[in-house]
Amino acid sequence: xxxxxxxxxxxxxxxxxxxxxxxxxxxxxxxxxxxxxxxxxxxxxxxxxxxxxxxxxxxxxxxxxxxxxxxxxxxxxxxxxxxxxxxxxxxxxxxxxxxxxxxxxxxxxxxxxxxxxxxxxxxxxxxxxxxxx
Amino acid sequence: xxxxxxxxxxxxxxxxxxxxxxxxxxxxxxxxxxxxxxxxxxxxxxxxxxxxxxxxxxxxxxxxxxxxxxxxxxxxxxxxxxxxxxxxxxxxxxxxxxxxxxxxxxxxxxxxxxxxxxxxxxxxxxxxxx
Numbered sequence: 001x002x003x004x005x006x007x008x009x010x011x012x013x014x015x016x017x018x019x020x021x022x023x024x025x026x027x028x029x030x031x032x033x034x035x036x037x038x039x040x041x042x043x044x045x046x047x048x049x050x051x052x053x054x055x056x057x058x059x060x061x062x063x064x065x066x067x068x069x070x071x072x073x074x075x076x077x078x079x080x081x082x083x084x085x086x087x088x089x090x091x092x093x094x095x096x097x098x099x100x101x102x103x104x105x106x107x108x109x110x111x112x113x114x115x116x117x118x119x120x121x122x123x124x125x126x127x128x129x130x131x132x133x
Numbered sequence: 134x135x136x137x138x139x140x141x142x143x144x145x146x147x148x149x150x151x152x153x154x155x156x157x158x159x160x161x162x163x164x165x166x167x168x169x170x171x172x173x174x175x176x177x178x179x180x181x182x183x184x185x186x187x188x189x190x191x192x193x194x195x196x197x198x199x200x201x202x203x204x205x206x207x208x209x210x211x212x213x214x215x216x217x218x219x220x221x222x223x224x225x226x227x228x229x230x231x232x233x234x235x236x237x238x239x240x241x242x243x244x245x246x247x248x249x250x251x252x253x254x255x256x257x258x259x260x261x262x263x
Contacts, residue, residue, distance in 0.1 A: 009167045010192065030233035035141040037213055037228025038170035039235075060142060060210040072141075074211030078192040079204065081169050081211050096169025101162040103171075108252040122239040122257035 006099035008080035013055040013073070015083045015095055017046045024097065025111035026125055028118040031062060035072070035081060039120045042097035042109060043084075051093045053083065138231035140212035145187040145205070147215045147227050149178050154224065157242035158259070160249040163194070167204070167213060171250045174229035174240060175216075183215065183225040196220070 006015040021044035032041030057073040060081075064070050068088060074081040083095045097105055108127040112119070115131040138147040153176035164173030189205040192213075196202045200220035206213040215227045229237055239257040243249075247263045255261075 007166060009163065009194070031141065033230035033233045034139060035210070035212055035230075036168040036170040037230045038168040038172060038174055039230050040170060042170055058208075058211065062141065062210075072211070076208070076211075077190075078167075079190070079206030079211040079213050080167055098165035098167075098169045098171050101165050103160070103248045103250050105250070108250075118235060120235045120237070120239070122255060124254040124256040125252065126254055127252035 004100055004102070004105075006082050006095050007101070008055075008075035008078050008082050008099065010075065010078040010080075012077070013057050013075035013080070013082050014053070015093075015099070016052045016054065017044075017095060018050040019046070021046050021095075021107070022092065023111070024107050024109045025113060026109045026115075026129070028112070028114040028120075028123075029065075030118060031064075033118070036096075036098075038098075039123055043094040044097050044105075045089055045092050045094050047092050051083070051095070057082075136232055136234070136237075138214050138227050139233075140187075140207035140210050140214050140231065142207060142210035142212075144209050145189055145207035145212070145214055146185070147225075147231070148184045148186065149176075149227060150182040151178070153178050153227075153238060155242070156229065156238050156240045157244060158240045158255055159244050160247075161197070161245040162248060163196075164245075165248070168228075168230075171253060175226040176229050176237070177221070177224040177226050180223055180225050183227065185215065
């Protein structure tokens with residue numbers, strides 16, 4: 001079974017993930033744009049018991065569009081958010097796909113959220129995704 | 134024109150006057166880790182056209198070029214909203230996503246494409262570089 005490690009920019013916050021993610025998705029919402037500074041976020045969801053977190057982290061809580069608390073963890077000395085938890089996926093952890101620093105990461109995203117309303121027109125998601133909103 | 138970039142929680146802002154001098158996408162592994170997305174997008178503005186407001190913490194790393202890059206991020210939410218490149222001391226690079234504006238000028242350069250994830254393409258008429 002594959003073990004993959006996601007890290008912050010400076011490498012001191014590490015999220016070790018066993019096995020395959022249950023879902024990989026892209027989100028173009030404004031909060032993901034601001035959080036990443038890129039024009040979308042990419043999340044891989046893993047069951048919580050398949051994830052171990054090593055290193056110091058600071059929590060940032062944001063209230064999502066549906067009123068739920070999303071709890072993001074970032075490394076306090078470089079700023080990278082590596083993972084987060086949300087009530088909609090209470091038994092799992094979402095990991096920032098870029099934090100794996102692996103251009104060959106699979107599976108590719110299966111969903112693209114806020115695709116019509118928030119996506120920058122020059123971003124072309126070519127994976128066979130379900131497009132929403 | 135004035136545009137405001139802000140972090141995830143809104144406490145750190147960069148107020149930018151006028152138009153960016155360069156907008157580019159970077160697929161390097163450092164940009165992937167910094168953003169958690171699969172590329173970074175930056176808009177360079179003349180340094181004197183960018184004014185930061187709010188508390189910031191700094192992170193410095195050495196770029197592939199050998200020059201220092203110093204990132205300013207919000208200590209409350211972690212978002213890096215802008216950075217300074219020793220190689221290009223006259224500009225401030227601002228994270229395009231922090232404008233949360235899909236009408237922001239599109240990129241003209243896409244660099245480190247050898248690190249690009251296969252499922253995403255840059256559809257703007259960009260200069261592509263490995």
